[in-house]
Amino acid sequence: MKQVGALTLASVREMLRDPLVTGLAMAYPALFIIMFLFLPDLPQSQGSISALTFGLPAVLIFAVLSLALTGTAAPMAQLRRDGVLRSLGMTPVTRSQYLWAQLPGRLAVIGAETGLICVLAALTGSASIGPPLLLCWAVVLCAATALSMGLLVGARSDNPALVGAISGFLGPGLLFLCGVFLPYRMMPPAVERIGLLLPYTYIGDMLRGALAGTDLEYPMVRGSLICIAWTVVTGLSAWRAFVWDANR
Template identity: 30%
Template sequence: MTGNSFRTLALANARELVRDRKTAFAAIVMPLFFLVLFLAVGHFVNRSSESDAIRMLLPTALFFMLGSMAFFGTVSPTVDLRQRRTLRLLSTTPLRKITFLLSLVPVRALVALGYVVLVVAFATAFDYVTLAGIPVLLVSAVSGVAFFLSLGFVLAAVLPSAEAANNTLSLVLILMAFLGGAILPLRSMPQGVRDVLGWLPPARLVDTFRHTIAGFPAQFPAWSSWLLMLGFAAVLTALATRVFSWDTDNR
């Protein structure tokens, strides 16, 4: 891949994301909706509880923000481009699949960074996060976004239509949250299930978020979680490149 085509395509993807109302809503507005939702729930729970529910829910909110941005802001637009046959047109140029997929990352990474900064600012303002915890939180978020985007690439590669994508993505996001213990804490699950889920990226991401934001004891060393998430991201991206189809037609 040439650096020029990657840069130009990344810029084109950024423009498409910002200029298309549907995509901008999915990638930018909807994640903020999750933040507002969880903060509102925490606020109401706080009125009748001694514990700080907002602090408990903030890691889950960040998890949903990053996941929804990566899934809804990446998969649906890509599947839509395939249905419009824009990808088919791209396939007649020397552009490689991996260049196309990776060109989707920069603008989404930037949006994700914006969310993390927002959450960190909020958490710092309420003394939820320590100064030492901020870099850990940032690296965890970057690793988590890499994992979510790579899973999004695989979904974009296999889902046949925008309708199918919209129907599937909500389920996948909830499944990820469930597997990560963001909905039902892992400690409430049988030991065997916990052991298995501990080797999956969602649980590692929730663990680092909960540790850095909510002050829960870390179940895993942060560096091992980063490696696991980035490793999964690399494998999933390679898989997506292999199964990605430019075309809806049977050749």
């Protein structure tokens, strides 16, 4: 436990030293809320919905994905390139301990992001907060699926630029496929068929219900099971794929 605590503290200090990890993660919500304020209303089955109300889940999910990918995978690749992870691998620290230690600080940032988005949404009058438990559960699923994916992306590479490029493509691509940026009614039917296999379709639906008070389009149990399966598969894959030194 002492080793995990020391690694966690080191991870938090690393985040505080790197403004890209925490600064941009906190700035993204505000920037995206401003962008959605100027977009027209979007069609829904119950009528139209303001772009900001529809886009609140996209704001939160994109902020979490940015933290999990750019703010987790890229620093891991840099530490591997600098030889820090190779040196750490010569100590009694296990890869499980190292991977778990990356989570607490980032979970705290995700909690702060969620609070910031709720405050900004309330100030702009776009929030109609639904069940608090639904919001908490959606944020938990979002954090779990994103962080496990971030650990997987950063499990082997020692090229921060490559990891950053993958992260920059992966986040927006997932949000479009999952109907979070745009409703499926504005996209080909094939996109929704793909999105139903991905977690952020259901997380976006839950967040929309929690933040905008809309009805859920998909069964919450099915969505939760898909998110849990995604987390387990990507988390175990990250653990199996993780290496201290990319040359081994």
